Amino acid sequence: MLTPSGAPLLSTRFAIPTVPPTFVRRSRLTERLADGVNRPLVLVNGSAGAGKTLLVADWLRQRRVSWPTAWLTVEPDDNAPGMFWAYVLAALRHHGLDLPPDIGSPARADEVDQLLLARLAAHLSGRTDPVLLVLDEFERVPSPEIAGQLEFVLRHAAAGLRLVLVSRVEPLLPLHRWRAAGEIADIRGGDLAFTAQEAAVLLARHGLSRPDEAARTLTERTEGWAAGLRLCALAMQEADDPDRFLKEFEAGHSTVADYLLGEVLARQPAQTQELLLRTSVLERTHPDLANALTGREDSEGILISLERANAFVTAVGHSWYRHHPLFSEILRAHLRFRHPGLEGELHRRAARWFCDAGQFTDALPHAVAAGDWEFAAAQFVDQLAIGQLFTGLDANRLGEVFSAMAPDADGPAPELVRAARDLARYDVTSGLAHLERAEEYLAHGAQGSAAARLSHAFLRVLAGRLLGSAAMAQTAARDAEQLERQVPAERLADHPELPALLLTGLGSAELWAGQLDAAREALCAAVEASGHPGTASSGHEALGRIALIDFLRGWPGKAEASAREAVAVAERAGLPLPLCSGVAHLVLAATAIDRDERASARADLDRAAASSGAHDDPVVAAGITILNSRMLLAEGDPEGSLYALTGAEDRSAAGVRSPWVRSRLALARSHAHLAQGHPEAALDALDEAVTETPDCAVIAARARIASGDNGTAIDILDSVPTDPGTGPAITVRTLLARAEAADCQGDTVAARCLVVRALGLARPEQLRRPFLEAGPWLRRALHDPLVPAHDWLPAEPFATPSARPAGTVQVLVVEALSAREHDVLECLAQVMSTDEMAAELYLSVNTVKTHLKSIYRKLSASRRGEAVRRARELGLL
Numbered sequence: 001m002l003t004p005s006g007a008p009l010l011s012t013r014f015a016i017p018t019v020p021p022t023f024v025r026r027s028r029l030t031e032r033l034a035d036g037v038n039r040p041l042v043l044v045n046g047s048a049g050a051g052k053t054l055l056v057a058d059w060l061r062q063r064r065v066s067w068p069t070a071w072l073t074v075e076p077d078d079n080a081p082g083m084f085w086a087y088v089l090a091a092l093r094h095h096g097l098d099l100p101p102d103i104g105s106p107a108r109a110d111e112v113d114q115l116l117l118a119r120l121a122a123h124l125s126g127r128t129d130p131v132l133l134v135l136d137e138f139e140r141v142p143s144p145e146i147a148g149q150l151e152f153v154l155r156h157a158a159a160g161l162r163l164v165l166v167s168r169v170e171p172l173l174p175l176h177r178w179r180a181a182g183e184i185a186d187i188r189g190g191d192l193a194f195t196a197q198e199a200a201v202l203l204a205r206h207g208l209s210r211p212d213e214a215a216r217t218l219t220e221r222t223e224g225w226a227a228g229l230r231l232c233a234l235a236m237q238e239a240d241d242p243d244r245f246l247k248e249f250e251a252g253h254s255t256v257a258d259y260l261l262g263e264v265l266a267r268q269p270a271q272t273q274e275l276l277l278r279t280s281v282l283e284r285t286h287p288d289l290a291n292a293l294t295g296r297e298d299s300e301g302i303l304i305s306l307e308r309a310n311a312f313v314t315a316v317g318h319s320w321y322r323h324h325p326l327f328s329e330i331l332r333a334h335l336r337f338r339h340p341g342l343e344g345e346l347h348r349r350a351a352r353w354f355c356d357a358g359q360f361t362d363a364l365p366h367a368v369a370a371g372d373w374e375f376a377a378a379q380f381v382d383q384l385a386i387g388q389l390f391t392g393l394d395a396n397r398l399g400e401v402f403s404a405m406a407p408d409a410d411g412p413a414p415e416l417v418r419a420a421r422d423l424a425r426y427d428v429t430s431g432l433a434h435l436e437r438a439e440e441y442l443a444h445g446a447q448g449s450a451a452a453r454l455s456h457a458f459l460r461v462l463a464g465r466l467l468g469s470a471a472m473a474q475t476a477a478r479d480a481e482q483l484e485r486q487v488p489a490e491r492l493a494d495h496p497e498l499p500a501l502l503l504t505g506l507g508s509a510e511l512w513a514g515q516l517d518a519a520r521e522a523l524c525a526a527v528e529a530s531g532h533p534g535t536a537s538s539g540h541e542a543l544g545r546i547a548l549i550d551f552l553r554g555w556p557g558k559a560e561a562s563a564r565e566a567v568a569v570a571e572r573a574g575l576p577l578p579l580c581s582g583v584a585h586l587v588l589a590a591t592a593i594d595r596d597e598r599a600s601a602r603a604d605l606d607r608a609a610a611s612s613g614a615h616d617d618p619v620v621a622a623g624i625t626i627l628n629s630r631m632l633l634a635e636g637d638p639e640g641s642l643y644a645l646t647g648a649e650d651r652s653a654a655g656v657r658s659p660w661v662r663s664r665l666a667l668a669r670s671h672a673h674l675a676q677g678h679p680e681a682a683l684d685a686l687d688e689a690v691t692e693t694p695d696c697a698v699i700a701a702r703a704r705i706a707s708g709d710n711g712t713a714i715d716i717l718d719s720v721p722t723d724p725g726t727g728p729a730i731t732v733r734t735l736l737a738r739a740e741a742a743d744c745q746g747d748t749v750a751a752r753c754l755v756v757r758a759l760g761l762a763r764p765e766q767l768r769r770p771f772l773e774a775g776p777w778l779r780r781a782l783h784d785p786l787v788p789a790h791d792w793l794p795a796e797p798f799a800t801p802s803a804r805p806a807g808t809v810q811v812l813v814v815e816a817l818s819a820r821e822h823d824v825l826e827c828l829a830q831v832m833s834t835d836e837m838a839a840e841l842y843l844s845v846n847t848v849k850t851h852l853k854s855i856y857r858k859l860s861a862s863r864r865g866e867a868v869r870r871a872r873e874l875g876l877l
Contacts, residue, residue, distance in 0.1 A: 013073045013087065014094040017057040017136075022205040022230070024198055025058060029187060033059045033164075036185025037132060040154055041178055042164040043171070046189035047310040047324075048263040049227020052166045053136055055192070060134070067162070069132040070095040074140045082106035084146050085116070088133070097131060099123065112149065121153045124160035131161055138167040139309070147172035168310045189310055193224030206233040214246055222326055231255045257330040264311055264327070265334070272302050276313075276323070277338065280331035281346045281369070285313075285321045292353045293346050344370045355379050361394055364401055373409035377402075381413040384487065386455040387497040389420045390462070392534040399424060412441035412452050419459050426616045428466040428653050435459055450486035457483055458502055465505040465512075468618070468652025473509035477502060500529040500538035504545075511545055512619065512652060514659040514690075520549050536573030537581075540566050544583030548619070552660065554694075554727030556591040556765050563587040582611030582620040586627065593630050594729060596768035596794065601631060618652050622661045629668045634769065636818030638675035639850050645669055659690035670699045671773075677853040679706035694720050694730045698737045702775075705737075710744045717741065728761040733770045735761070736778070743777045748784075755781040759790055768793055776860045817858060817876065824851040829868050829877050 033056065036042040044052045060069060072091040078084040086106050093099055103119045106112045124131060141147075151173045154163050165171055178184040194202065196212075196219045203211035203218075214236070222228035235255060239245035265273055271294075278293040279285045287300035303321050306313035312324040323331065335343060347370040354363035360383045367376035380386065389398050402421050405414060419434035438456055457480035464473030480502060484492060492498070507522030523542040530539030543566035551559035566584035585608040592601035605627055613620030625648040633641040650662040666688035673681035682703040689696045697720045704713035717738050739754035755778070762770065771778060771793055782790060817825065820841075827837040834852075838845045859874075861867035871877045 009087070009090050011094060013075065014071060014091045015073075016060055016071045017053055019054055019058045019061065022202065022233075023054055023058060024194075024202045024205065025062075026055075026198055029055055029191065030059045030062070032185065032187055032191070034063065036187070037162045037164070039183050039185050040159075040162060041173075041184045042162070042187070043175075043184065044164065044166045044187045044192075045170060045310065046168070046187075046192045047225070047312055048168060049225060049259060050189055050192040050310075051226035052192065055187075056134060056136070056164060056166055067129050067132050068092075068095065068097050069134070070097065071134045071136065073136045074138055076140050079141050079143050079146070080109045081112045081143070081146050081149060082109040084141060084143075085112045085149070088135075089120070092131065092133070117149055117153050118156070121156035121161075124153070124157035127160040130159055132164065133161065134164040134166065136166045138165045138171055139169045142169075142172070144172050169308055192226065194219060194226060194229055195224065199224070199229050202229055203233050203236075206237050208233065208236055208242055210243075214242070217246055223324060225324070225326065227259060228256050228326055231259060256326065257333065260312070260327055260330050261334060265331070268306075268311070271296065271298075272306065275299060275302050276306075277331055277335045278342075278346055280323060280328045280335055281343060281366075282350060283322065284316060285323070286319055289350065289353050292349050348372060351375065360385060361388070361398070364398070368401055368404065371406070373406050373414060374411055377405070377409065377413035377417045378411070381416050381455050382449060382451045384451050384455065384491055384495045384498060386416065386420050386458060387495060387501050388534075389417075389424045390501055391497050391537045395424070412438045412456075415441065416452060416455050416459065419463075420455075423459060423462050423466065426466060426653065428463060431459070431466075432463055435463060450483055451491070454480060454483040454487055458498060461502050461505045461509075465509040466652065467654040468509065468512045468656030468658065469654070470509045470513035470515055470518075473506045477506045496529065496532035497534045497538065500526055500532075500535040500542075503529055504538045504542045507542065508545060508619075511549065512656070512658045512661075516549050516552065516660075520546060523549075536569055537575060537579070540570045540573070540575065541581040541583065543569060544581050544587065545619075547587040548583055548623075550727070551587050551590055551729075553725055554730035556594055556727070556729050556767065558727075559587050560591045563591075577607060577610050578612055580611045580613075581617065582608040582613030583617070583623075585611065586613075586620055586623040589627050590623075590630075593627065593634060594769050595766045596634065596772060598631065598634060601627070605631065618649065618658070619661070622648060622650060622658075622665065626664050626668050629672065633672055633675055634772075636816065636821060636854070638672045638854060639847060641672040641675070642669060645672070657690075663689040663693060663696060667695055667699060670696075670703070674699065674703055674706060675773075675854065675857075676850055677706075677857050679703040682706075694723075694726060694734055698730075698733045701737045702740065705740055705744055710741055713737070713741050728765055729767055729770075732758045732762045732767055736770055736774045739781065740775060740777055743781065748781075751777075751781055752784050752787060756787055759788065763790075763792055766792065776857075817855065821851050821855050821858075822876070824848060825855055825867070825871055825876065828852070828855070828864055829871070 033042065033044075044056055046052050057071075060071070070091045072087055074084075074087075078087055083106075089099065089103070089105055100119075100123055103123060104113075104116055106116065150163075150171075154161055175184065196215045199219045200211040200215035203214055208214060218229055218232050222232070236242040236245050265276060268276065275290055275294050275296070279290050281293075282289065285303065287303055290299035290303065291297055300319075303313060307315050307321060312327040313321050314324070316322050332343070347366040351363045351366035351370060351372065354360065354366065360379050363379060364376050367373070367379070388394055389402070399421055402417050405418065415434045415438035419431045419438060422428075422431035422434060435456065438452075442453060442456060457476045460476035461473045461480065464470070464476060503522050503526035507519045507526060510516075510519035510522060523546045526542035527539055527546070529535065530542065543562050547559045547562035547566060550556075550562060563584040567588075570580050570584075585604045589601045589604035589608060592598070592604060605624065608614060608620060608627075609624055611620065614624060615621070625645060629641045629644040632638075632644055645665060645668055648665050650657050650665055652658070666685050669685035669688070670682040673679075673685055680703075683700060686696055686700055686703075697716050701713040701716045704710070704716065717734065720734060735754045735758040739751040739758065742748075742750040742754060758770070762768075781787060782793075823841055824837060827840055832840065834845055834848050837843070837848045841848070843851075856862060856867055859867050859870045861870055868877065
């Protein structure tokens with residue numbers, strides 16, 4: 001049988017391809033094919049090597065439907081209508097379809113009689129069962145005329161024809177009409193991509209061990225491209241060490257490269273090949289950018305054609321395209337071979353195009369790849385992007401980019417970038433050195449743009465924060481405010497992270513210096529400035545520090561609200577705990593301790609310890625130490641509380657001391673000494689406090705009372721300054737100290753009134769620790785019938801004692817005994833000496849003595865026998 005041109009028909013083109021033994025049947029795709037042929041048209045559309053042909057061939061061999069099926073592999077010569085239809089008719093007859101003689105065959109290669117097509121469509125429409133026709137590699141027939149003829153036959157054949165087109169490109173049929181009518185089924189490149197699980201099956205069928213591990217790597221590298229996976233599997237089969245092959249695989253020198261260069265690149269016109277090679281240096285391509293790299297003006301049309309042809313170029317929206325990463329890697333290797341030395345110039349052009357487009361973060365990798373560090377740094381500084389090294393999604397990537405900056409990159413911009421990189425890593429010494437060099441350049445007017453000077457002032461604020469120098473941060477902040485007027489407003493508006501970071505840094509420096517009013521003002525302004533994308537971390541940190549200031553001033557409710565909002569900001573922004581500042585969780589732990597909610601306190605303290613601040617922020621580091629000490633004291637372990645404070649620091653990275661941190665550490669030590677029954681040591685610890693705060697006055701007064709100096713205690717409390725900004729947490733402790741002094745003087749009426757006032761202030765805030773720490777005298781006041789109900793306090797240790805015979809002494813317990821104190825009490829009941837107790841419990845003698853003093857205090861006893869007797873009365877023994 002001959003074609004219209006007189007050549008013999010090649011029957012091999014009618015053969016359904018044979019599926020190799022390693023073929024992986026994927027039910028998710030075969031089921032879609034089985035469902036799709038219930039419609040007139042099925043498109044299987046994907047790139048070269050996507051597995052289109054084998055998918056359809058395997059499905060045909062496995063299907064159980066009795067419809068007549070014809071297969072035709074299309075060739076480029078079929079682009080003439082007569083040739084195409086001659087082969088279609090021959091394929092139908094070859095596969096057993098009995099076509100009427102009157103349908104005929106085309107007489108000429110370049111045309112076909114419309115009546116022939118009408119007779120074919122009429123015959124098919126009259127069939128009981130439809131005919132399934134598969135046209136493989138249909139992209140080889142780009143003729144609009146043939147597409148129109150095929151659509152005519154398909155439409156008029158009605159239910160008598162099911163057409164499956166296997167192609168790299170979408171055919172020129174009016175697909176929109178078929179899709180609108182729901183009469184088309186699509187299987188696209190994304191559907192054909194192998195999953196990691198499917199790739200593992202493929203590798204296993206090639207006899208490779210540990211296919212799951214290799215499949216994950218190869219699927220990611222090839223993006224599930226079937227031919228790439230198979231070629232890699234074959235190469236691994238032949239490799240002496242498949243695992244090593246996988247690690248050292250170079251796409252540019254492999255069978256995969258040969259396949260893509262031959263099947264994809266070589267099929268393109270010369271100008272298209274050049275565009276693909278030059279744009280391979282890009283992660284994504286825009287037509288204008290491609291024009292800049294090629295010197296052409298027609299890149300848009302070429303990119304659209306490549307995307308339609310599934311030539312490993314994919315549209316990603318807004319006129320942007322991307323190459324398949326494996327294809328891009330191969331193209332870059334081929335670019336170096338075909339155009340040695342051109343790659344650096346292409347990166348340089350790309351960097352300048354991105355900068356001109358205002359996309360300087362995209363420009364940086366290209367400037368770096370070109371080795372143009374001065375340009376990269378200058379653009380980074382001039383665009384006011386310096387803050388992006390400290391916050392936002394790009395911070396880590398930018399830090400890595402500039403870590404590779406060449407040492408010979410010179411000028412103010414490289415020095416400013418180096419300073420920012422080091423300060424972002426909390427390396428204040430190196431950061432300051434680069435800042436000084438940048439200042440020297442700027443002082444001599446070299447490249448002294450307003451943006452560079454503003455960046456320098458901004459970095460000095462952050463350096464002042466790390467140094468703990470409020471003066472440096474405040475001076476730099478004033479300089480920045482003046483310099484902002486010299487920078488275009490729209491450029492400032494593009495970088496809201498700058499004011500947010502600057503204000504947070506300023507407020508943090510002032511907080512460290514104890515300037516709480518100024519710090520709160522700056523931090524509140526930082527919160528207002530942080531309502532923009534990329535500023536969440538600044539808002540989170542500023543809110544946490546506002547919460548800390550409120551806590552220091554004695555407002556636990558306000559502190560908790562700000563801390564919870566800080567945590568919420570971090571959660572909404574997706575900030576993981578290791579990137580959070582830790583201050584908010586520190587405040588939540590502190591308020592929970594004041595409320596005697598120890599489980600919650602421990603959980604938040606653990607979260608603070610897991611934050612970045614635990615390592616990089618002296619406020620958080622000192623706060624964790626202080627709160628650990630308070631937790632141990634609340635658990636009845638004053639010795640452990642003191643030990644926890646060993647080595648605690650109140651200094652910044654530069655050794656600058658914080659007055660309030662120093663005072664808080666002194667307070668923590670004083671509390672622990674007082675709990676041990678050592679009032680003189682408690683007073684000595686307060687000598688370390690820098691400022692006379694109400695908290696210091698309260699603990700000093702309690703220590704004086706404990707040592708029997710009630711008059712001095714009253715004098716101390718009378719000297720406490722009244723501050724309208726002082727919150728209930730401080731006021732409650734002050735009132736309780738005054739009540740204790742009144743109780744010691746025998747003025748029970750005054751003590752009761754003061755306790756009532758303290759209860760009224762404490763109840764809304766649920767402040768329980770001040771009452772638990774007050775001492776045994778408090779129990780008498782709480783059981784005064786004139787004192788209002790205090791059911792919100794713990795039942796123990798404030799429960800009313802059971803009735804006793806007349807003449808017995810009422811036992812007062814202000815705190816429960818710790819587990820170790822119970823052990824010491826048991827030994828005490830056995831009339832052991834101090835040395836014997838130490839040996840029995842594996843403790844030092846001094847530790848035993850400390851526990852004994854705590855037991856006596858808690859049981860209101862002064863001797864061993866008295867302590868044992870009262871412990872028995874309470875059921876502790």
